Amino acid sequence: MAIHEILEVPDARLKTVSKPVVDFNDELKALVADMFDTMYAAHGIGLAAIQIGIPLRLLVIDLQPEDPDAEPEACHEHGGHHHTHQPTKKEPRVFVNPEILDPSEEQITYQEGCLSVPEIFADVDRPGRCRVRWQDVDGNLHEEEMEGLMAICIQHEMDHLEGVLFIDHLSRLKRSMALKKLDKLRKAA
Template sequence: MAIREILEVPDSRLKTVSTPVEKFDDELKVLVEDMFETMYDANGIGLAAIQVGVPLRVLVIDLQPEDPDAEPEECTAHGGHHHTHQPLKKEPRIFINPEILDPADELNVYQEGCLSVPDIYADVERPKTCRVRWQDLEGQVHEEEMDGLMATCIQHEMDHLEGILFIDHLSRLKRNMALKKLEKLRKAA
């Protein structure tokens, strides 16, 4: 198991269209293990293989409830009192060669962020629900109706497989503002 480096914009590899997985072997299992380890280390909820420089159609997602301490503004929004400290629930999910079958017409807006675009958040509109077909580590095919944050997250991660980042959904003005802000944050660091 190893934590891999996460590519960040403007790394051109993030624009790669990933290729389907054909070999469901040990190498794939190692990649997936490393992706989970890398994602958890970075406090992410989703990661595509291309984000660690591997252009394969592999996603890992875990919508674990976040540690309330991680978002101080969250606490004040709730009056800062009724937060119970539960350990993170790990619900790791693996999606290999995923495809969306029938995205809903109804859209939902979520404030999205991305480990490849650190510390930048923006509202993105996506289909509210979608049916997803994918393979597991053994190559078995699954199908499931996704909604809520899961629908948003899987669509966000599947964009990576086409070389699309969430900021690509923004107007040019908003995208440029986001990238300028990122540059400033990097200089400050």
């Protein structure tokens, strides 16, 4: 078990297109455990392997933060309703080699954030529902219809596998404003 450093923009590794996982072994399970440790330590709700510098098609998601008072890391619903203030048991989920099938036409807007773009939040439109197919750590195949926060979160994390960050969905102006703000926050820190 180890907590890894999370890569932050403008680290070039975040632009990497991740490779499929082919070995479903103990090393993979250890990596997944480290990813959960890292995500919980950072009060995140989702983490892609590339965010700790490992270019594999692997995500972990848990919509329940460790700390009921923590600010949600990403994707609280538009209008600022926090889904995360009720302390509930953790629901860790692992997605290996995930693919999205038939995303809905209907889009929803969520205010997203990302551990690789700290302290920056912006509205992103994405399909509100999608079917996801993925493997678990043992290589078994799963398929599930996802909607709402889970659909948004998995799409956000899957973008990382293609080297895309949520700020890449913004207009050039909004994106440069977000990066300037991040710069300012870093200087202040």
